[in-house]
Amino acid sequence: MCLNGWPMWPIVTDRGKDHLTDQPLSPVGSPLCTDSERLAALVGERLSLEAFSQLAGTLAGYPFVKVLVDKEGTRNGKTPVVHFLNHARYKFHSDYIAEQILGISIDDLDRDIDEFNKSVYLNPDRRFFLGLVAFHKKGDRFFTLETVEIDTMDGEMLRFFYRAVKDHLDVDLAVLFKPANHHQETIVNSLPANEVPHVFSRELFSIADFVALNPGAVRGRLRAFRSYEEYKKAKGTLEWFDIIVMRRVPDDIPRLSGIINADHTTPLSHTNVLASGWQIPNAVQVGIIEKIEREQLDGKWVNFRVEADESQIILEKIERPSDADHRPIWTVHRVKIEEPETINTPIAELASLRMSDRYRYGTKAANLGELKYVLDHGSERLVGFYKIRRPPRDNLLGYLAQRLDLPKKSDVSSLVRGASEYLQRTIQVPRGIAIPFSIQQQFLESSPRIQQSIGKLKMALELNAREIDSLSLNLQSLIRSARMPDKLRDRIDSHIADTLAGISSFVVRSSSNAEDLENFSAAGIYESINHVTTAENIFESIKEVWASLVSPRSVRLRHEVGISLDESYMGVIIQEEVKAHMGGVLVTINPMNRTNFRDVYLNVTPHSVEKVVQGVELPYQYLFNTVEGGGRTLSIGGSREDLGASEKKVLQELAMAGRLLQSHFSPDYTFSAPLDIEWIVNEEGIFVLQLRPYSK
Numbered sequence: 001m002c003l004n005g006w007p008m009w010p011i012v013t014d015r016g017k018d019h020l021t022d023q024p025l026s027p028v029g030s031p032l033c034t035d036s037e038r039l040a041a042l043v044g045e046r047l048s049l050e051a052f053s054q055l056a057g058t059l060a061g062y063p064f065v066k067v068l069v070d071k072e073g074t075r076n077g078k079t080p081v082v083h084f085l086n087h088a089r090y091k092f093h094s095d096y097i098a099e100q101i102l103g104i105s106i107d108d109l110d111r112d113i114d115e116f117n118k119s120v121y122l123n124p125d126r127r128f129f130l131g132l133v134a135f136h137k138k139g140d141r142f143f144t145l146e147t148v149e150i151d152t153m154d155g156e157m158l159r160f161f162y163r164a165v166k167d168h169l170d171v172d173l174a175v176l177f178k179p180a181n182h183h184q185e186t187i188v189n190s191l192p193a194n195e196v197p198h199v200f201s202r203e204l205f206s207i208a209d210f211v212a213l214n215p216g217a218v219r220g221r222l223r224a225f226r227s228y229e230e231y232k233k234a235k236g237t238l239e240w241f242d243i244i245v246m247r248r249v250p251d252d253i254p255r256l257s258g259i260i261n262a263d264h265t266t267p268l269s270h271t272n273v274l275a276s277g278w279q280i281p282n283a284v285q286v287g288i289i290e291k292i293e294r295e296q297l298d299g300k301w302v303n304f305r306v307e308a309d310e311s312q313i314i315l316e317k318i319e320r321p322s323d324a325d326h327r328p329i330w331t332v333h334r335v336k337i338e339e340p341e342t343i344n345t346p347i348a349e350l351a352s353l354r355m356s357d358r359y360r361y362g363t364k365a366a367n368l369g370e371l372k373y374v375l376d377h378g379s380e381r382l383v384g385f386y387k388i389r390r391p392p393r394d395n396l397l398g399y400l401a402q403r404l405d406l407p408k409k410s411d412v413s414s415l416v417r418g419a420s421e422y423l424q425r426t427i428q429v430p431r432g433i434a435i436p437f438s439i440q441q442q443f444l445e446s447s448p449r450i451q452q453s454i455g456k457l458k459m460a461l462e463l464n465a466r467e468i469d470s471l472s473l474n475l476q477s478l479i480r481s482a483r484m485p486d487k488l489r490d491r492i493d494s495h496i497a498d499t500l501a502g503i504s505s506f507v508v509r510s511s512s513n514a515e516d517l518e519n520f521s522a523a524g525i526y527e528s529i530n531h532v533t534t535a536e537n538i539f540e541s542i543k544e545v546w547a548s549l550v551s552p553r554s555v556r557l558r559h560e561v562g563i564s565l566d567e568s569y570m571g572v573i574i575q576e577e578v579k580a581h582m583g584g585v586l587v588t589i590n591p592m593n594r595t596n597f598r599d600v601y602l603n604v605t606p607h608s609v610e611k612v613v614q615g616v617e618l619p620y621q622y623l624f625n626t627v628e629g630g631g632r633t634l635s636i637g638g639s640r641e642d643l644g645a646s647e648k649k650v651l652q653e654l655a656m657a658g659r660l661l662q663s664h665f666s667p668d669y670t671f672s673a674p675l676d677i678e679w680i681v682n683e684e685g686i687f688v689l690q691l692r693p694y695s696k
Contacts, residue, residue: 040100041068042084046168052135057087060592061210061311062134066093067145069129069164070101082168084133093120093130110392121151129153129161133169134178138209143169144199146178149599150628155187162196178204181630182648202642205621205635206264209286210312212592213259213267216281217305218243219321220257224289224298240328240560243304245288251524252553255560256280257328258304260313262289264635266619267591268603270524273676276591277521277695278330281306285313308593334562335520340513340569345436347495350573351376353434355665362511362571364690365434367665371688372429374664378420383412384663384671390597399627403656419660426657427679427686431503432575433495434511439488440546440570447482450475457550458565468559469552479547484539492542493535496574503576506532508541509690510548511571514563516692525554526570530577538574545572578687580680582606582647584619586654587694588626588662589674597672599623600655604643622648624655631655654679654686661691 042051047065056063066085073081083096090096094116098109109116120128131147145165147153153161158177166175176199179185188198205211223238224245225231231246235254238244243258251270253259259275259282266272275282283306292298297317301324305314338359345360353361353369361369374382386400401410404418444450453475460468500506508529515522527548529541548554549570558568584604590596604620618637625631631652636642643651663671676694680687 039086040089041086041096044081044083047084047133047170049135049170049173051084052133052170055084055086056135058309058311059132059134060308061208061212062136064132064134066090066096067131067133067165068093068096069161070127071129072127073101080164082164084168093128097128107392113392114398117150121148124152124154124157126157129157129164131161131165133165136204138207140174142174142176144176144178144204147180147184149180149623149625149630149632151180152183155191158184158187159191159196179632181632182645183630185633185642200633202633202635208264208284210310211264211284212306212308212310213261213265213272213284214275214280214282214591215306215308216279217303218257218281219301219303219318221299221301221320222292222297222304222315224292226289240331241324243302245292247289254553255330255557258282260285260288260304262286264618266603266621267601268585268587268676272591273523273694274521277519277523279519279695283313288313291315330519331560331562333519335517337514337517337563337567340437340567342437342441342569345438347436347439347491348434349499350429350432350434350575359513360436360438360571361434362437362513362569363516363692364509364511365571365573366511367691368429368432368573368688369434370665371661371691374420374661375424375427375429378416379664380416381664381666381671382419382423382660383415384666384669385659386415386663387412388671396627403626403629423657423660426653427688428684430507430576430578430687430689431500432573433499435492435542435572435574437513437569437571439492440572443482443484443488443543443546444479446485446488447478450478450482453478454565457555461555461559461565468555472550472552472555475550476547479550480540480543482543484543489539492539492574496535496538500574500576504533505577506538507573507575507577507689508532508538508545509573509575510545511573512549512569513571514549514558514568520558520561520563521695522554522557525551525557532577542572542574546570575689578680578682578689580682580687582643582650583680584678586658586677586679587674588658588677589694590623598625598627600626600658602651602655604647604651605637622651624652626656626659650681650686654681657686665691665693667693 042055052065055065066087068083068085070081085096094109095106098104098106120126120130131145134144136142136144145162162177169175176197177188178199178201179188185200188196220241220243222245223242228250238254238256240255240257242256244253244256245260247263248265249259249261249271253271255278258280261284264284272282281304301318301320303316303318341360350365350368351372353366354373355366355370357369358366383400386396388395390396397415398408400415401408404422406414406418457471457475460471510526510528512526527545529544532538532541549568582604584602586600586602588600590599590601602622620637620643621635623632623634631648633642658675658677662675665675666673674694675691677691678689680689
C-alpha cells in the first residue's frame with residue numbers, strides 16, 4: 001500500500017515521454033507504487049534522499065545514482081535538464097539515452113559505442129554530461145559527484161556539470177566533486193574551493209571503514225589477536241578452519257579460512273596475495289576487534305562473508321558445524337607439480353633461459369629469461385588481450401593503436417611490431433645468472449648429516465609427527481653451516497666473474513619449482529636477500545635461500561596440498577642490484593573490482609619494496625587505464641602529498657607494459673590471467689625484478 005503525503009515526481013516510464021505520475025516515490029523502506037522495472041528516471045526535479053534510495057545501486061559499498069545532464073534538453077531555453085536514472089533498469093547511461101532521449105534501440109547505439117563515448121566523454125562541445133552521485137553516510141553525511149576516468153572535461157565544463165547537478169540534490173547535504181583522474185585533480189585544484197568543493201579518492205579511501213580485498217564466503221572459528229606477541233603465542237593452536245583477525249595480519253600465517261585486517265593494508269602484501277591464491281575471503285574492517293569484544297565472538301563459529309558491493313563484512317554467529325573436522329577440499333585436490341631435472345644442468349645467464357626452463361631453474365628465473373627473450377625478439381602474443389571481444393565491441397585493437405601512437409586502423413602485424421618496440425624502449429631486466437636445481441642437489445648430497453636429517457623430516461611428514469617443525473629448523477641449520485664443496489663454489493664463482501664482473505652489489509633470489517602453481521601461491525615463504533656485496537656473503541646467501549625451502553612454514557604449506565619434499569627444489573638467481581628512487585608492485589587487474597578489465601593496479605614506494613609486500617609500509621596506490629588511458633590515485637599511503645606528474649607518466653608507461661606482458665605470459669588464449677610484477681625505476685628507466693601469475 002502506498003504512503004500518502006509524499007510529493008509527486010516527474011518520472012519517465014515510457015520511451016521518450018516525460019510526464020507527471022499520480023504514483024509518488026515512497027520513503028526509504030516503503031514499497032514503490034510504480035513498478036521499479038518500469039520506472040526509468042526522475043527528470044528535471046530535485047532528488048530527495050527518499051527518491052535517491054529508490055533509484056540507487058551500490059558500488060564499493062556506497063549507494064549511488066547515475067546522473068545525466070542534457071544541455072540541449074532545456075526547458076524554457078534557460079536551464080539544462082537533469083536526469084537521475086533508475087539503476088535497476090539501466091546499467092549504463094547509454095542504454096537510457098538510446099531508449100528515452102534519442103528514441104533508438106540499445107543495439108543501434110551499441111554498434112557505434114566508441115563514437116558515442118567520444119561524444120559524451122571527449123567532445124568539448126558535448127550535449128550530454130554523465131556521472132554518478134554517491135551518498136556517504138560516515139560522520140557528516142554528504143554527496144559526491146564524479147565522472148568516469150576517461151572524461152576530459154575542462155574547468156568550465158566541470159563547473160557547469162557540478163552546478164547543474166548540485167541544484168537538483170537535497171539542499172541540506174553538501175555536494176563534493178570527486179575527480180575521476182589526475183587531469184581532473186589538476187583542474188579542481190585550480191578552481192576556487194567555494195565554486196567547486198571537492199574531495200579526492202585518496203581522502204575517502206584513507207577513512208574507509210571497509211575494503212573488500214578478496215570477496216568470498218566461508219564458515220569458521222574467529223580468532224582475534226590484539227598484538228603480534230599475542231598471535232605468536234597462540235600460533236601453534238591455529239587450525240585450517242580459523243578466521244584470523246588482527247590490526248594487520250602478518251605474512252607468516254599458516255593456511256587459514258579467512259583474514260580480517262582491522263587497519264588499512266595494501267592488497268599486494270604477501271598476506272593478501274596468499275589469501276587470493278588460497279581463495280579465501282579477506283577484508284579490511286576498521287573497528288572489527290572492538291565489535292568482536294563487545295559481542296563476545298572471539299573463539300566462536302561464524303558465517304563470514306566479504307562482498308565488494310557491501311559497506312561492511314558480514315559476520316553471523318552459528319553453532320559449530322557437525323562436519324567441522326572434515327578435511328578441507330584443498331587437502332583432497334592435490335596440487336600438481338612438474339617433474340624437475342636435477343642432473344648435469346649448467347649454470348646459465350638469465351638472458352639465455354625460456355619459460356620452459358622452469359623445471360631446471362625454477363619459475364622466477366625462467367620467467368625473467370622469457371621476459372628478456374620478449375624484449376630482444378618480440379612476441380606475436382603481445383596484442384592478445386586487445387584482440388578479445390568486449391561486447392558491444394568486437395575488440396580493443398583501435399584503443400591499443402592509440403596507446404602505441406599508431407594509426408587507429410593499423411593492422412595486427414603493425415600492432416605487434418609497435419607493442420614489441422614499446423616494451424623494448426620502456427623496460428629492462430637487470431643482468432644475472434641462474435643456479436639450477438642440480439647444484440642444490442649436489443650440495444645436499446655432499447653432506448651425510450644433511451641427508452640423514454632430510455630422511456628424518458620425510459618420515460615425520462609421513463607420520464604427521466609433532467617433530468616436523470623442530471626437524472625443519474635443524475635441517476635449515478645444517479644447510480647454513482655446511483661447507484660448500486670447492487668444485488661447486490668454483491663453478492659459481494667463475495660464472496659470476498665472467499658474467500657479472502664490475503657489479504658491486506647483488507640480490508640473491510629464490511627460484512623454486514614449488515611456487516606460482518595453480519591453487520598454490522608461495523608469496524613470501526622463500527628467502528631473497530638484498531645488498532650482498534662480497535663473494536663470501538654471496539655463498540652464505542645462496543645457502544640461506546636453499547635453507548628457506550625447508551623452513552617449517554614452507555614445508556607445512558606444501559605438505560598440506562600434497563607437494564612432497566622429494567618433489568621440491570630450489571634454484572637461485574644472482575642478479576645485479578639496481579639502485580632506485582621509486583619501486584613497487586604492479587598487478588594487471590584491479591584486485592578490488594576484478595570485473596574491471598580496463599585498469600591495472602600499482603603500489604609505489606620511494607623506500608623498500610620489501611616493506612610493501614611484507615605489509616609494513618602503506619604505499620601509494622594507483623589505478624591506470626590501459627584501454628582509454630589516464631589514471632587515478634587511490635591512496636598516498638603514509639606520505640603527505642601525491643607523486644608528481646613526471647612520476648605518474650612513468651607509472652602509466654609501466655601499466656601499459658604490464659598489460660602487454662600479461663598477454664605473452666597468459667597460460668591460455670583468453671589472455672586474461674593477470675600478472676604480478678615487481679619493479680623499480682631510476683634515471684636509466686624501468687627495471688622488472690620478477691614477474692609471476694597473480695591469482696584471480
